[in-house]
Amino acid sequence: MRLPLTLALTAVMALTSCAAIRESRFNPFNWFGRSQERQTDEFGVALPDEQRPLVAQVLGMAVEQTPTGAIVRATGLSPMQGYYDAELVARPVDENGVLVYDFRLMPPPEPKPVGAERSREVTAAAHLSHIKLEGITQIVVQGAENARSSSR
Template structure:
């Protein structure tokens, strides 16, 4: 009877020491501690210019500017040469995306189809894009222009 009692006491003592194991370096969960801030030196900075490989839509058929409580939504409808064009977007024509002399110019960019597509009817080829301008953005803008390959459309106040 003394041996089981002695074994139980040794076991209880060993288990009570396990709480220290959680903070020990033996515990693999402690191998990587929390992050810390370190001084870093930058050797060189390279500027990368990303070119948009998408082409301008063939024709901008419609454009509207609709006021919203927080600014305006510029919507444009473009007509590519065939069906299947995708990834359309109104991209600011200036590198910094800001208006020049009160004129904000957008390029109607669109990606070519991945494989041959039927031409289809003009209505089936229409692509609609939009961009939101905040009230702060609109303060510096008097005219908005959306450009395509064959034409451009504008709206002013």
């Protein structure tokens, strides 16, 4: 009778301690914090072969854990309605471990009304594997007017 009770109590104690590990800095999925706004000129010029312009403004970004790595998700504001083909285009990781994504999207073929800000929001995401995350210390999503970054 004592052995099952001891095993049950040990299992309960182990499961309740998982929440502490999930919230700790030792958990590799907690490496990236909330994003912070940055200036775009900190990260250099765009890749020359890209035809799509940068999103006007990066409103927010998050680095979310997945079983296979992380997803970088960003929301941007286009100058008018009708922009499409949004993508986070990665630049090479620099020597300091900074990965910069250019938030690119295609303008509409003909001018559209500006519309409300909420109707002009566009979201794009990119996946990073655990292997790619190894050398990365900071992730930046860059738009035309601003950038947002998240660091370990």
